[in-house]
Amino acid sequence: MAMHVARNWRETPERYRMEAAKCKKCSAIHFPARLICPECQGREFATVRLSGKGELATFTIIRIAPTGFGDLVPYAVGIVKMDEGIHVMAQIVDCNPEELKIGDRVVSQFRRINQEGKNGMILYGYKFVPDLGL
Amino acid sequence: MTKWGELWEKSLRDISVEAALKCLDDAGVDKVDSITVGTMSGGLFNAQEHLGSLVADYLGQRFVPATRVESACASGGLAVKNAYMEVASGLSQYALAVGVEKMTDVDGGDATFALATASDYDYEAFHGITFPGLYALMAVAHMKKYGTSLEQLAQVSVKNHHNGSLNPHAQFPCAVTLDQVMTSTMVADPMRLLHCSPITDGSAAVLLVPLTVAKKMNKPYAVITGIGHASDTIALCQRKDFAKLEVVEVAAQRALKMAGKTIRDIDFAEVHDCFSIAEIIVMEALGVVESGQGGPATVNGLTALDGDFPINPSGGLKSKGHPVGATGVAQVVEAVIQLRGQAGPRQIKNARTALTQNMGGSGASSIIHILEAR
Numbered sequence: 001m002a003m004h005v006a007r008n009w010r011e012t013p014e015r016y017r018m019e020a021a022k023c024k025k026c027s028a029i030h031f032p033a034r035l036i037c038p039e040c041q042g043r044e045f046a047t048v049r050l051s052g053k054g055e056l057a058t059f060t061i062i063r064i065a066p067t068g069f070g071d072l073v074p075y076a077v078g079i080v081k082m083d084e085g086i087h088v089m090a091q092i093v094d095c096n097p098e099e100l101k102i103g104d105r106v107v108s109q110f111r112r113i114n115q116e117g118k119n120g121m122i123l124y125g126y127k128f129v130p131d132l133g134l
Numbered sequence: 135m136t137k138w139g140e141l142w143e144k145s146l147r148d149i150s151v152e153a154a155l156k157c158l159d160d161a162g163v164d165k166v167d168s169i170t171v172g173t174m175s176g177g178l179f180n181a182q183e184h185l186g187s188l189v190a191d192y193l194g195q196r197f198v199p200a201t202r203v204e205s206a207c208a209s210g211g212l213a214v215k216n217a218y219m220e221v222a223s224g225l226s227q228y229a230l231a232v233g234v235e236k237m238t239d240v241d242g243g244d245a246t247f248a249l250a251t252a253s254d255y256d257y258e259a260f261h262g263i264t265f266p267g268l269y270a271l272m273a274v275a276h277m278k279k280y281g282t283s284l285e286q287l288a289q290v291s292v293k294n295h296h297n298g299s300l301n302p303h304a305q306f307p308c309a310v311t312l313d314q315v316m317t318s319t320m321v322a323d324p325m326r327l328l329h330c331s332p333i334t335d336g337s338a339a340v341l342l343v344p345l346t347v348a349k350k351m352n353k354p355y356a357v358i359t360g361i362g363h364a365s366d367t368i369a370l371c372q373r374k375d376f377a378k379l380e381v382v383e384v385a386a387q388r389a390l391k392m393a394g395k396t397i398r399d400i401d402f403a404e405v406h407d408c409f410s411i412a413e414i415i416v417m418e419a420l421g422v423v424e425s426g427q428g429g430p431a432t433v434n435g436l437t438a439l440d441g442d443f444p445i446n447p448s449g450g451l452k453s454k455g456h457p458v459g460a461t462g463v464a465q466v467v468e469a470v471i472q473l474r475g476q477a478g479p480r481q482i483k484n485a486r487t488a489l490t491q492n493m494g495g496s497g498a499s500s501i502i503h504i505l506e507a508r
Contacts, residue, residue: 011256032257058278058376060270061323062262066250067243069262077263079271079371087371090261102278113260125260 003116008123015125018052018108020086021045029084052108053131054082061097068114080106080128094129105131135467138336138455139305146180146236147192153337153460154193154232161341161353167226169193169200172213172233173459178248180239189232206252207408209233210338210462211492211501215361217342227347233463234337245333249458252495254369266330267322268370268496269409274324275376276411279426284324286429288315290410291328291452293438298449300439300480305334305455329410334455338464348508356473356488360393360504362386370496379412379497382419389489389502397421400504401485402444402472404465406493407451413437416491417445439480447472447480462492466503473507 013019014032021033025042031050036043059078062069069075076097079089092100093111106128113125136152144152150171158164171189176182186200205212210233217231237245250259253268263271276282292312298304310328318328348355362385367373373380390396397420405420407413414428422443423431431437437445448454448468451461469488471477488505 014256058271058275060263060267060274060325061320062264062267063320063322064264064266065262066246066259066264072262075262077261077267077271079376089258089263089369089371102274114262123260127261 005121008121016110018050018126020048020050020084022048029086031086031088050088050108051083052126054080054088054106056092056100056102056104056106057081057087058102059092059100076100078106078128090125091127092129093127107131135303135336135338135460135464137303138334138457140238141236141335142238144335146176146182146234146239147188149236149335149337150189150232150234151192153234154189154230154339157230157339157341162351163228163341166195166198166228166230166341168217168220169195169198169230169232170213170216170220171200171202172204172209172211172231172463173202174204174206174209174235174252175248178240178251179235179237179245185234189234205499205501206494207406207456207458208462208492208494208499208501209459210464211490211503212363213463214340214342214466214503215363215501217340218358218361221342221344227343229342230339231342231463232337232339233460235457235459236335237333237457238335242333257369257371264322265496266325266409269411270322270325271370272376272415272496273409273411276415277324279377280429282414282426282429284316285312286433287324287329287410287414288312289432290407290413291315293432294407294413294446294450294452297439297447297480298453300478301449301454304449304453305332305336306453307449325409325411331408331451331456334457336455336457336460336464338460338467340463340466340470354474354476355508356470356505357508358503359506360389360391360395360502362389362392362502363500364388365499366497368495368498377415378425379415379419379493379500381497381500382416382491382493382502385500385502386420386491389504393504393506395487395504399487400443400489401487402447402482403489403491404448404468405445405450405491406461406500407446408456408493410452412493413445413450416493420489420491439482444482447477447482462490462501465490465492466505469503469505473505
């Protein structure tokens with residue numbers, strides 16, 4: 001479904017730069033940013049960028065895709081435990097999905113995610129690829 | 135409830151009014167004080183919101199206060215809770231709860247999109263995950279942590295389809311074999327087609343009245359003695375343990391406490407088996423078995439119709455169908471049918487106390503009811 005440009009534009013800090021919020025009271029990191037810390041109710045945060053590095057906590061291979069993702073099938077989607085300790089969900093690409101294992105090291109990259117219909121906005125964001133330590 | 139399935143010739147208003155009329159006829163009531171409609175997304179499935187008024191109008195209950203409630207796939211359970219609150223508060227004497235979803239007015243891709251809006255859209259669905267995918271992530275975590283096997287997952291579907299084959303209202307009232315489940319089309323590894331609940335058109339309704347009124351109606355009834363309702367993080371990835379559903383643990387504790395019961399006092403349960411893994415994790419969260427024992431217990435027959443703790447005698451979401459907003463109400467309907475002893479070939483012997491567990495999203499909400507026979 002095509003949304004107003006602002007619907008996607010305002011997500012830029014998270015999608016393009018993986019900006020998270022670090023609670024100034026208890027140091028908990030939240031991705032996406034929140035206005036109130038669920039750990040300590042703190043309301044002041046510092047913006048931090050996630051390192052993009054982590055390991056695969058769980059994953060699946062999507063064989064029947066939602067509208068807009070059909071061309072990618074089969075593709076892996078996983079939950080990555082970031083080195084900062086928090087978890088992020090995204091696609092795992094540039095790999096054979098069948099060979100993925102829990103615990104695999106991955107690193108985020110800036111990629112094209114989807115397009116809102118034939119004439120809609122191209123949406124970008126983060127995906128993870130195997131961390132080859134390059 | 136009425137027959138569920140792909141009801142091409144029937145509209146959203148048709149199916150909700152049919153279910154409501156069946157309920158009112160059963161109770162011998164022709165005028166209600168309030169209506170609560172549980173629906174996930176009339177907007178995305180049918181381009182129709184404002185369902186409270188739609189149902190009240192076409193049910194011939196003009197001017198009756200009508201409220202639509204939403205908690206994704208737990209909207210039906212929430213409708214029952216809201217009707218309970220109508221009665222408990224004294225605002226209504228006859229409070230009708232209707233659950234409905236008419237899902238086949240859009241194609242499969244749009245239905246998948248509508249359902250995906252129950253996830254954290256910007257951080258889950260945006261990345262191409264589907265609901266089978268979200269539950270697959272839980273399944274992989276559960277298999278890794280506890281050694282749950284593909285056979286154990288598949289056995290949930292075999293058991294529920296057996297039960298559903300005895301339920302004339304079920305969308306797919308047919309048995310399936312372990313082999314059929316384990317070789318069905320892969321949807322999101324390891325969730326195959328026959329691990330997944332289907333797209334369904336359907337509605338269900340229950341009437342809630344004060345006990346003093348129920349006793350005078352000279353009709354068989356059951357009593358809601360416990361309600362537990364909880365919410366959790368909207369995104370699966372923000373929970374500490376992906377092989378667990380804490381929202382169900384919390385809701386169950388609340389419902390059991392209110393009813394003055396423990397899980398050992400429950401004779402059977404209708405649970406939210408939207409995917410096979412969900413039934414396994416839910417039975418662990420309810421305390422029916424220890425964490426990690428849901429798979430082996432299913433294979434050992436604990437949850438079968440003649441087991442010590444039958445789960446989903448109706449056939450569950452898997453076989454009966456899953457019109458998302460209707461499911462929570464239909465679970466309560468099945469509990470009442472069983473407690474009245476009217477379930478025919480799927481009747482559970484000596485069923486006196488039932489638990490229904492309805493769940494929204496990947497476990498971001500859950501509503502549990504405890505019902506007792508009278």
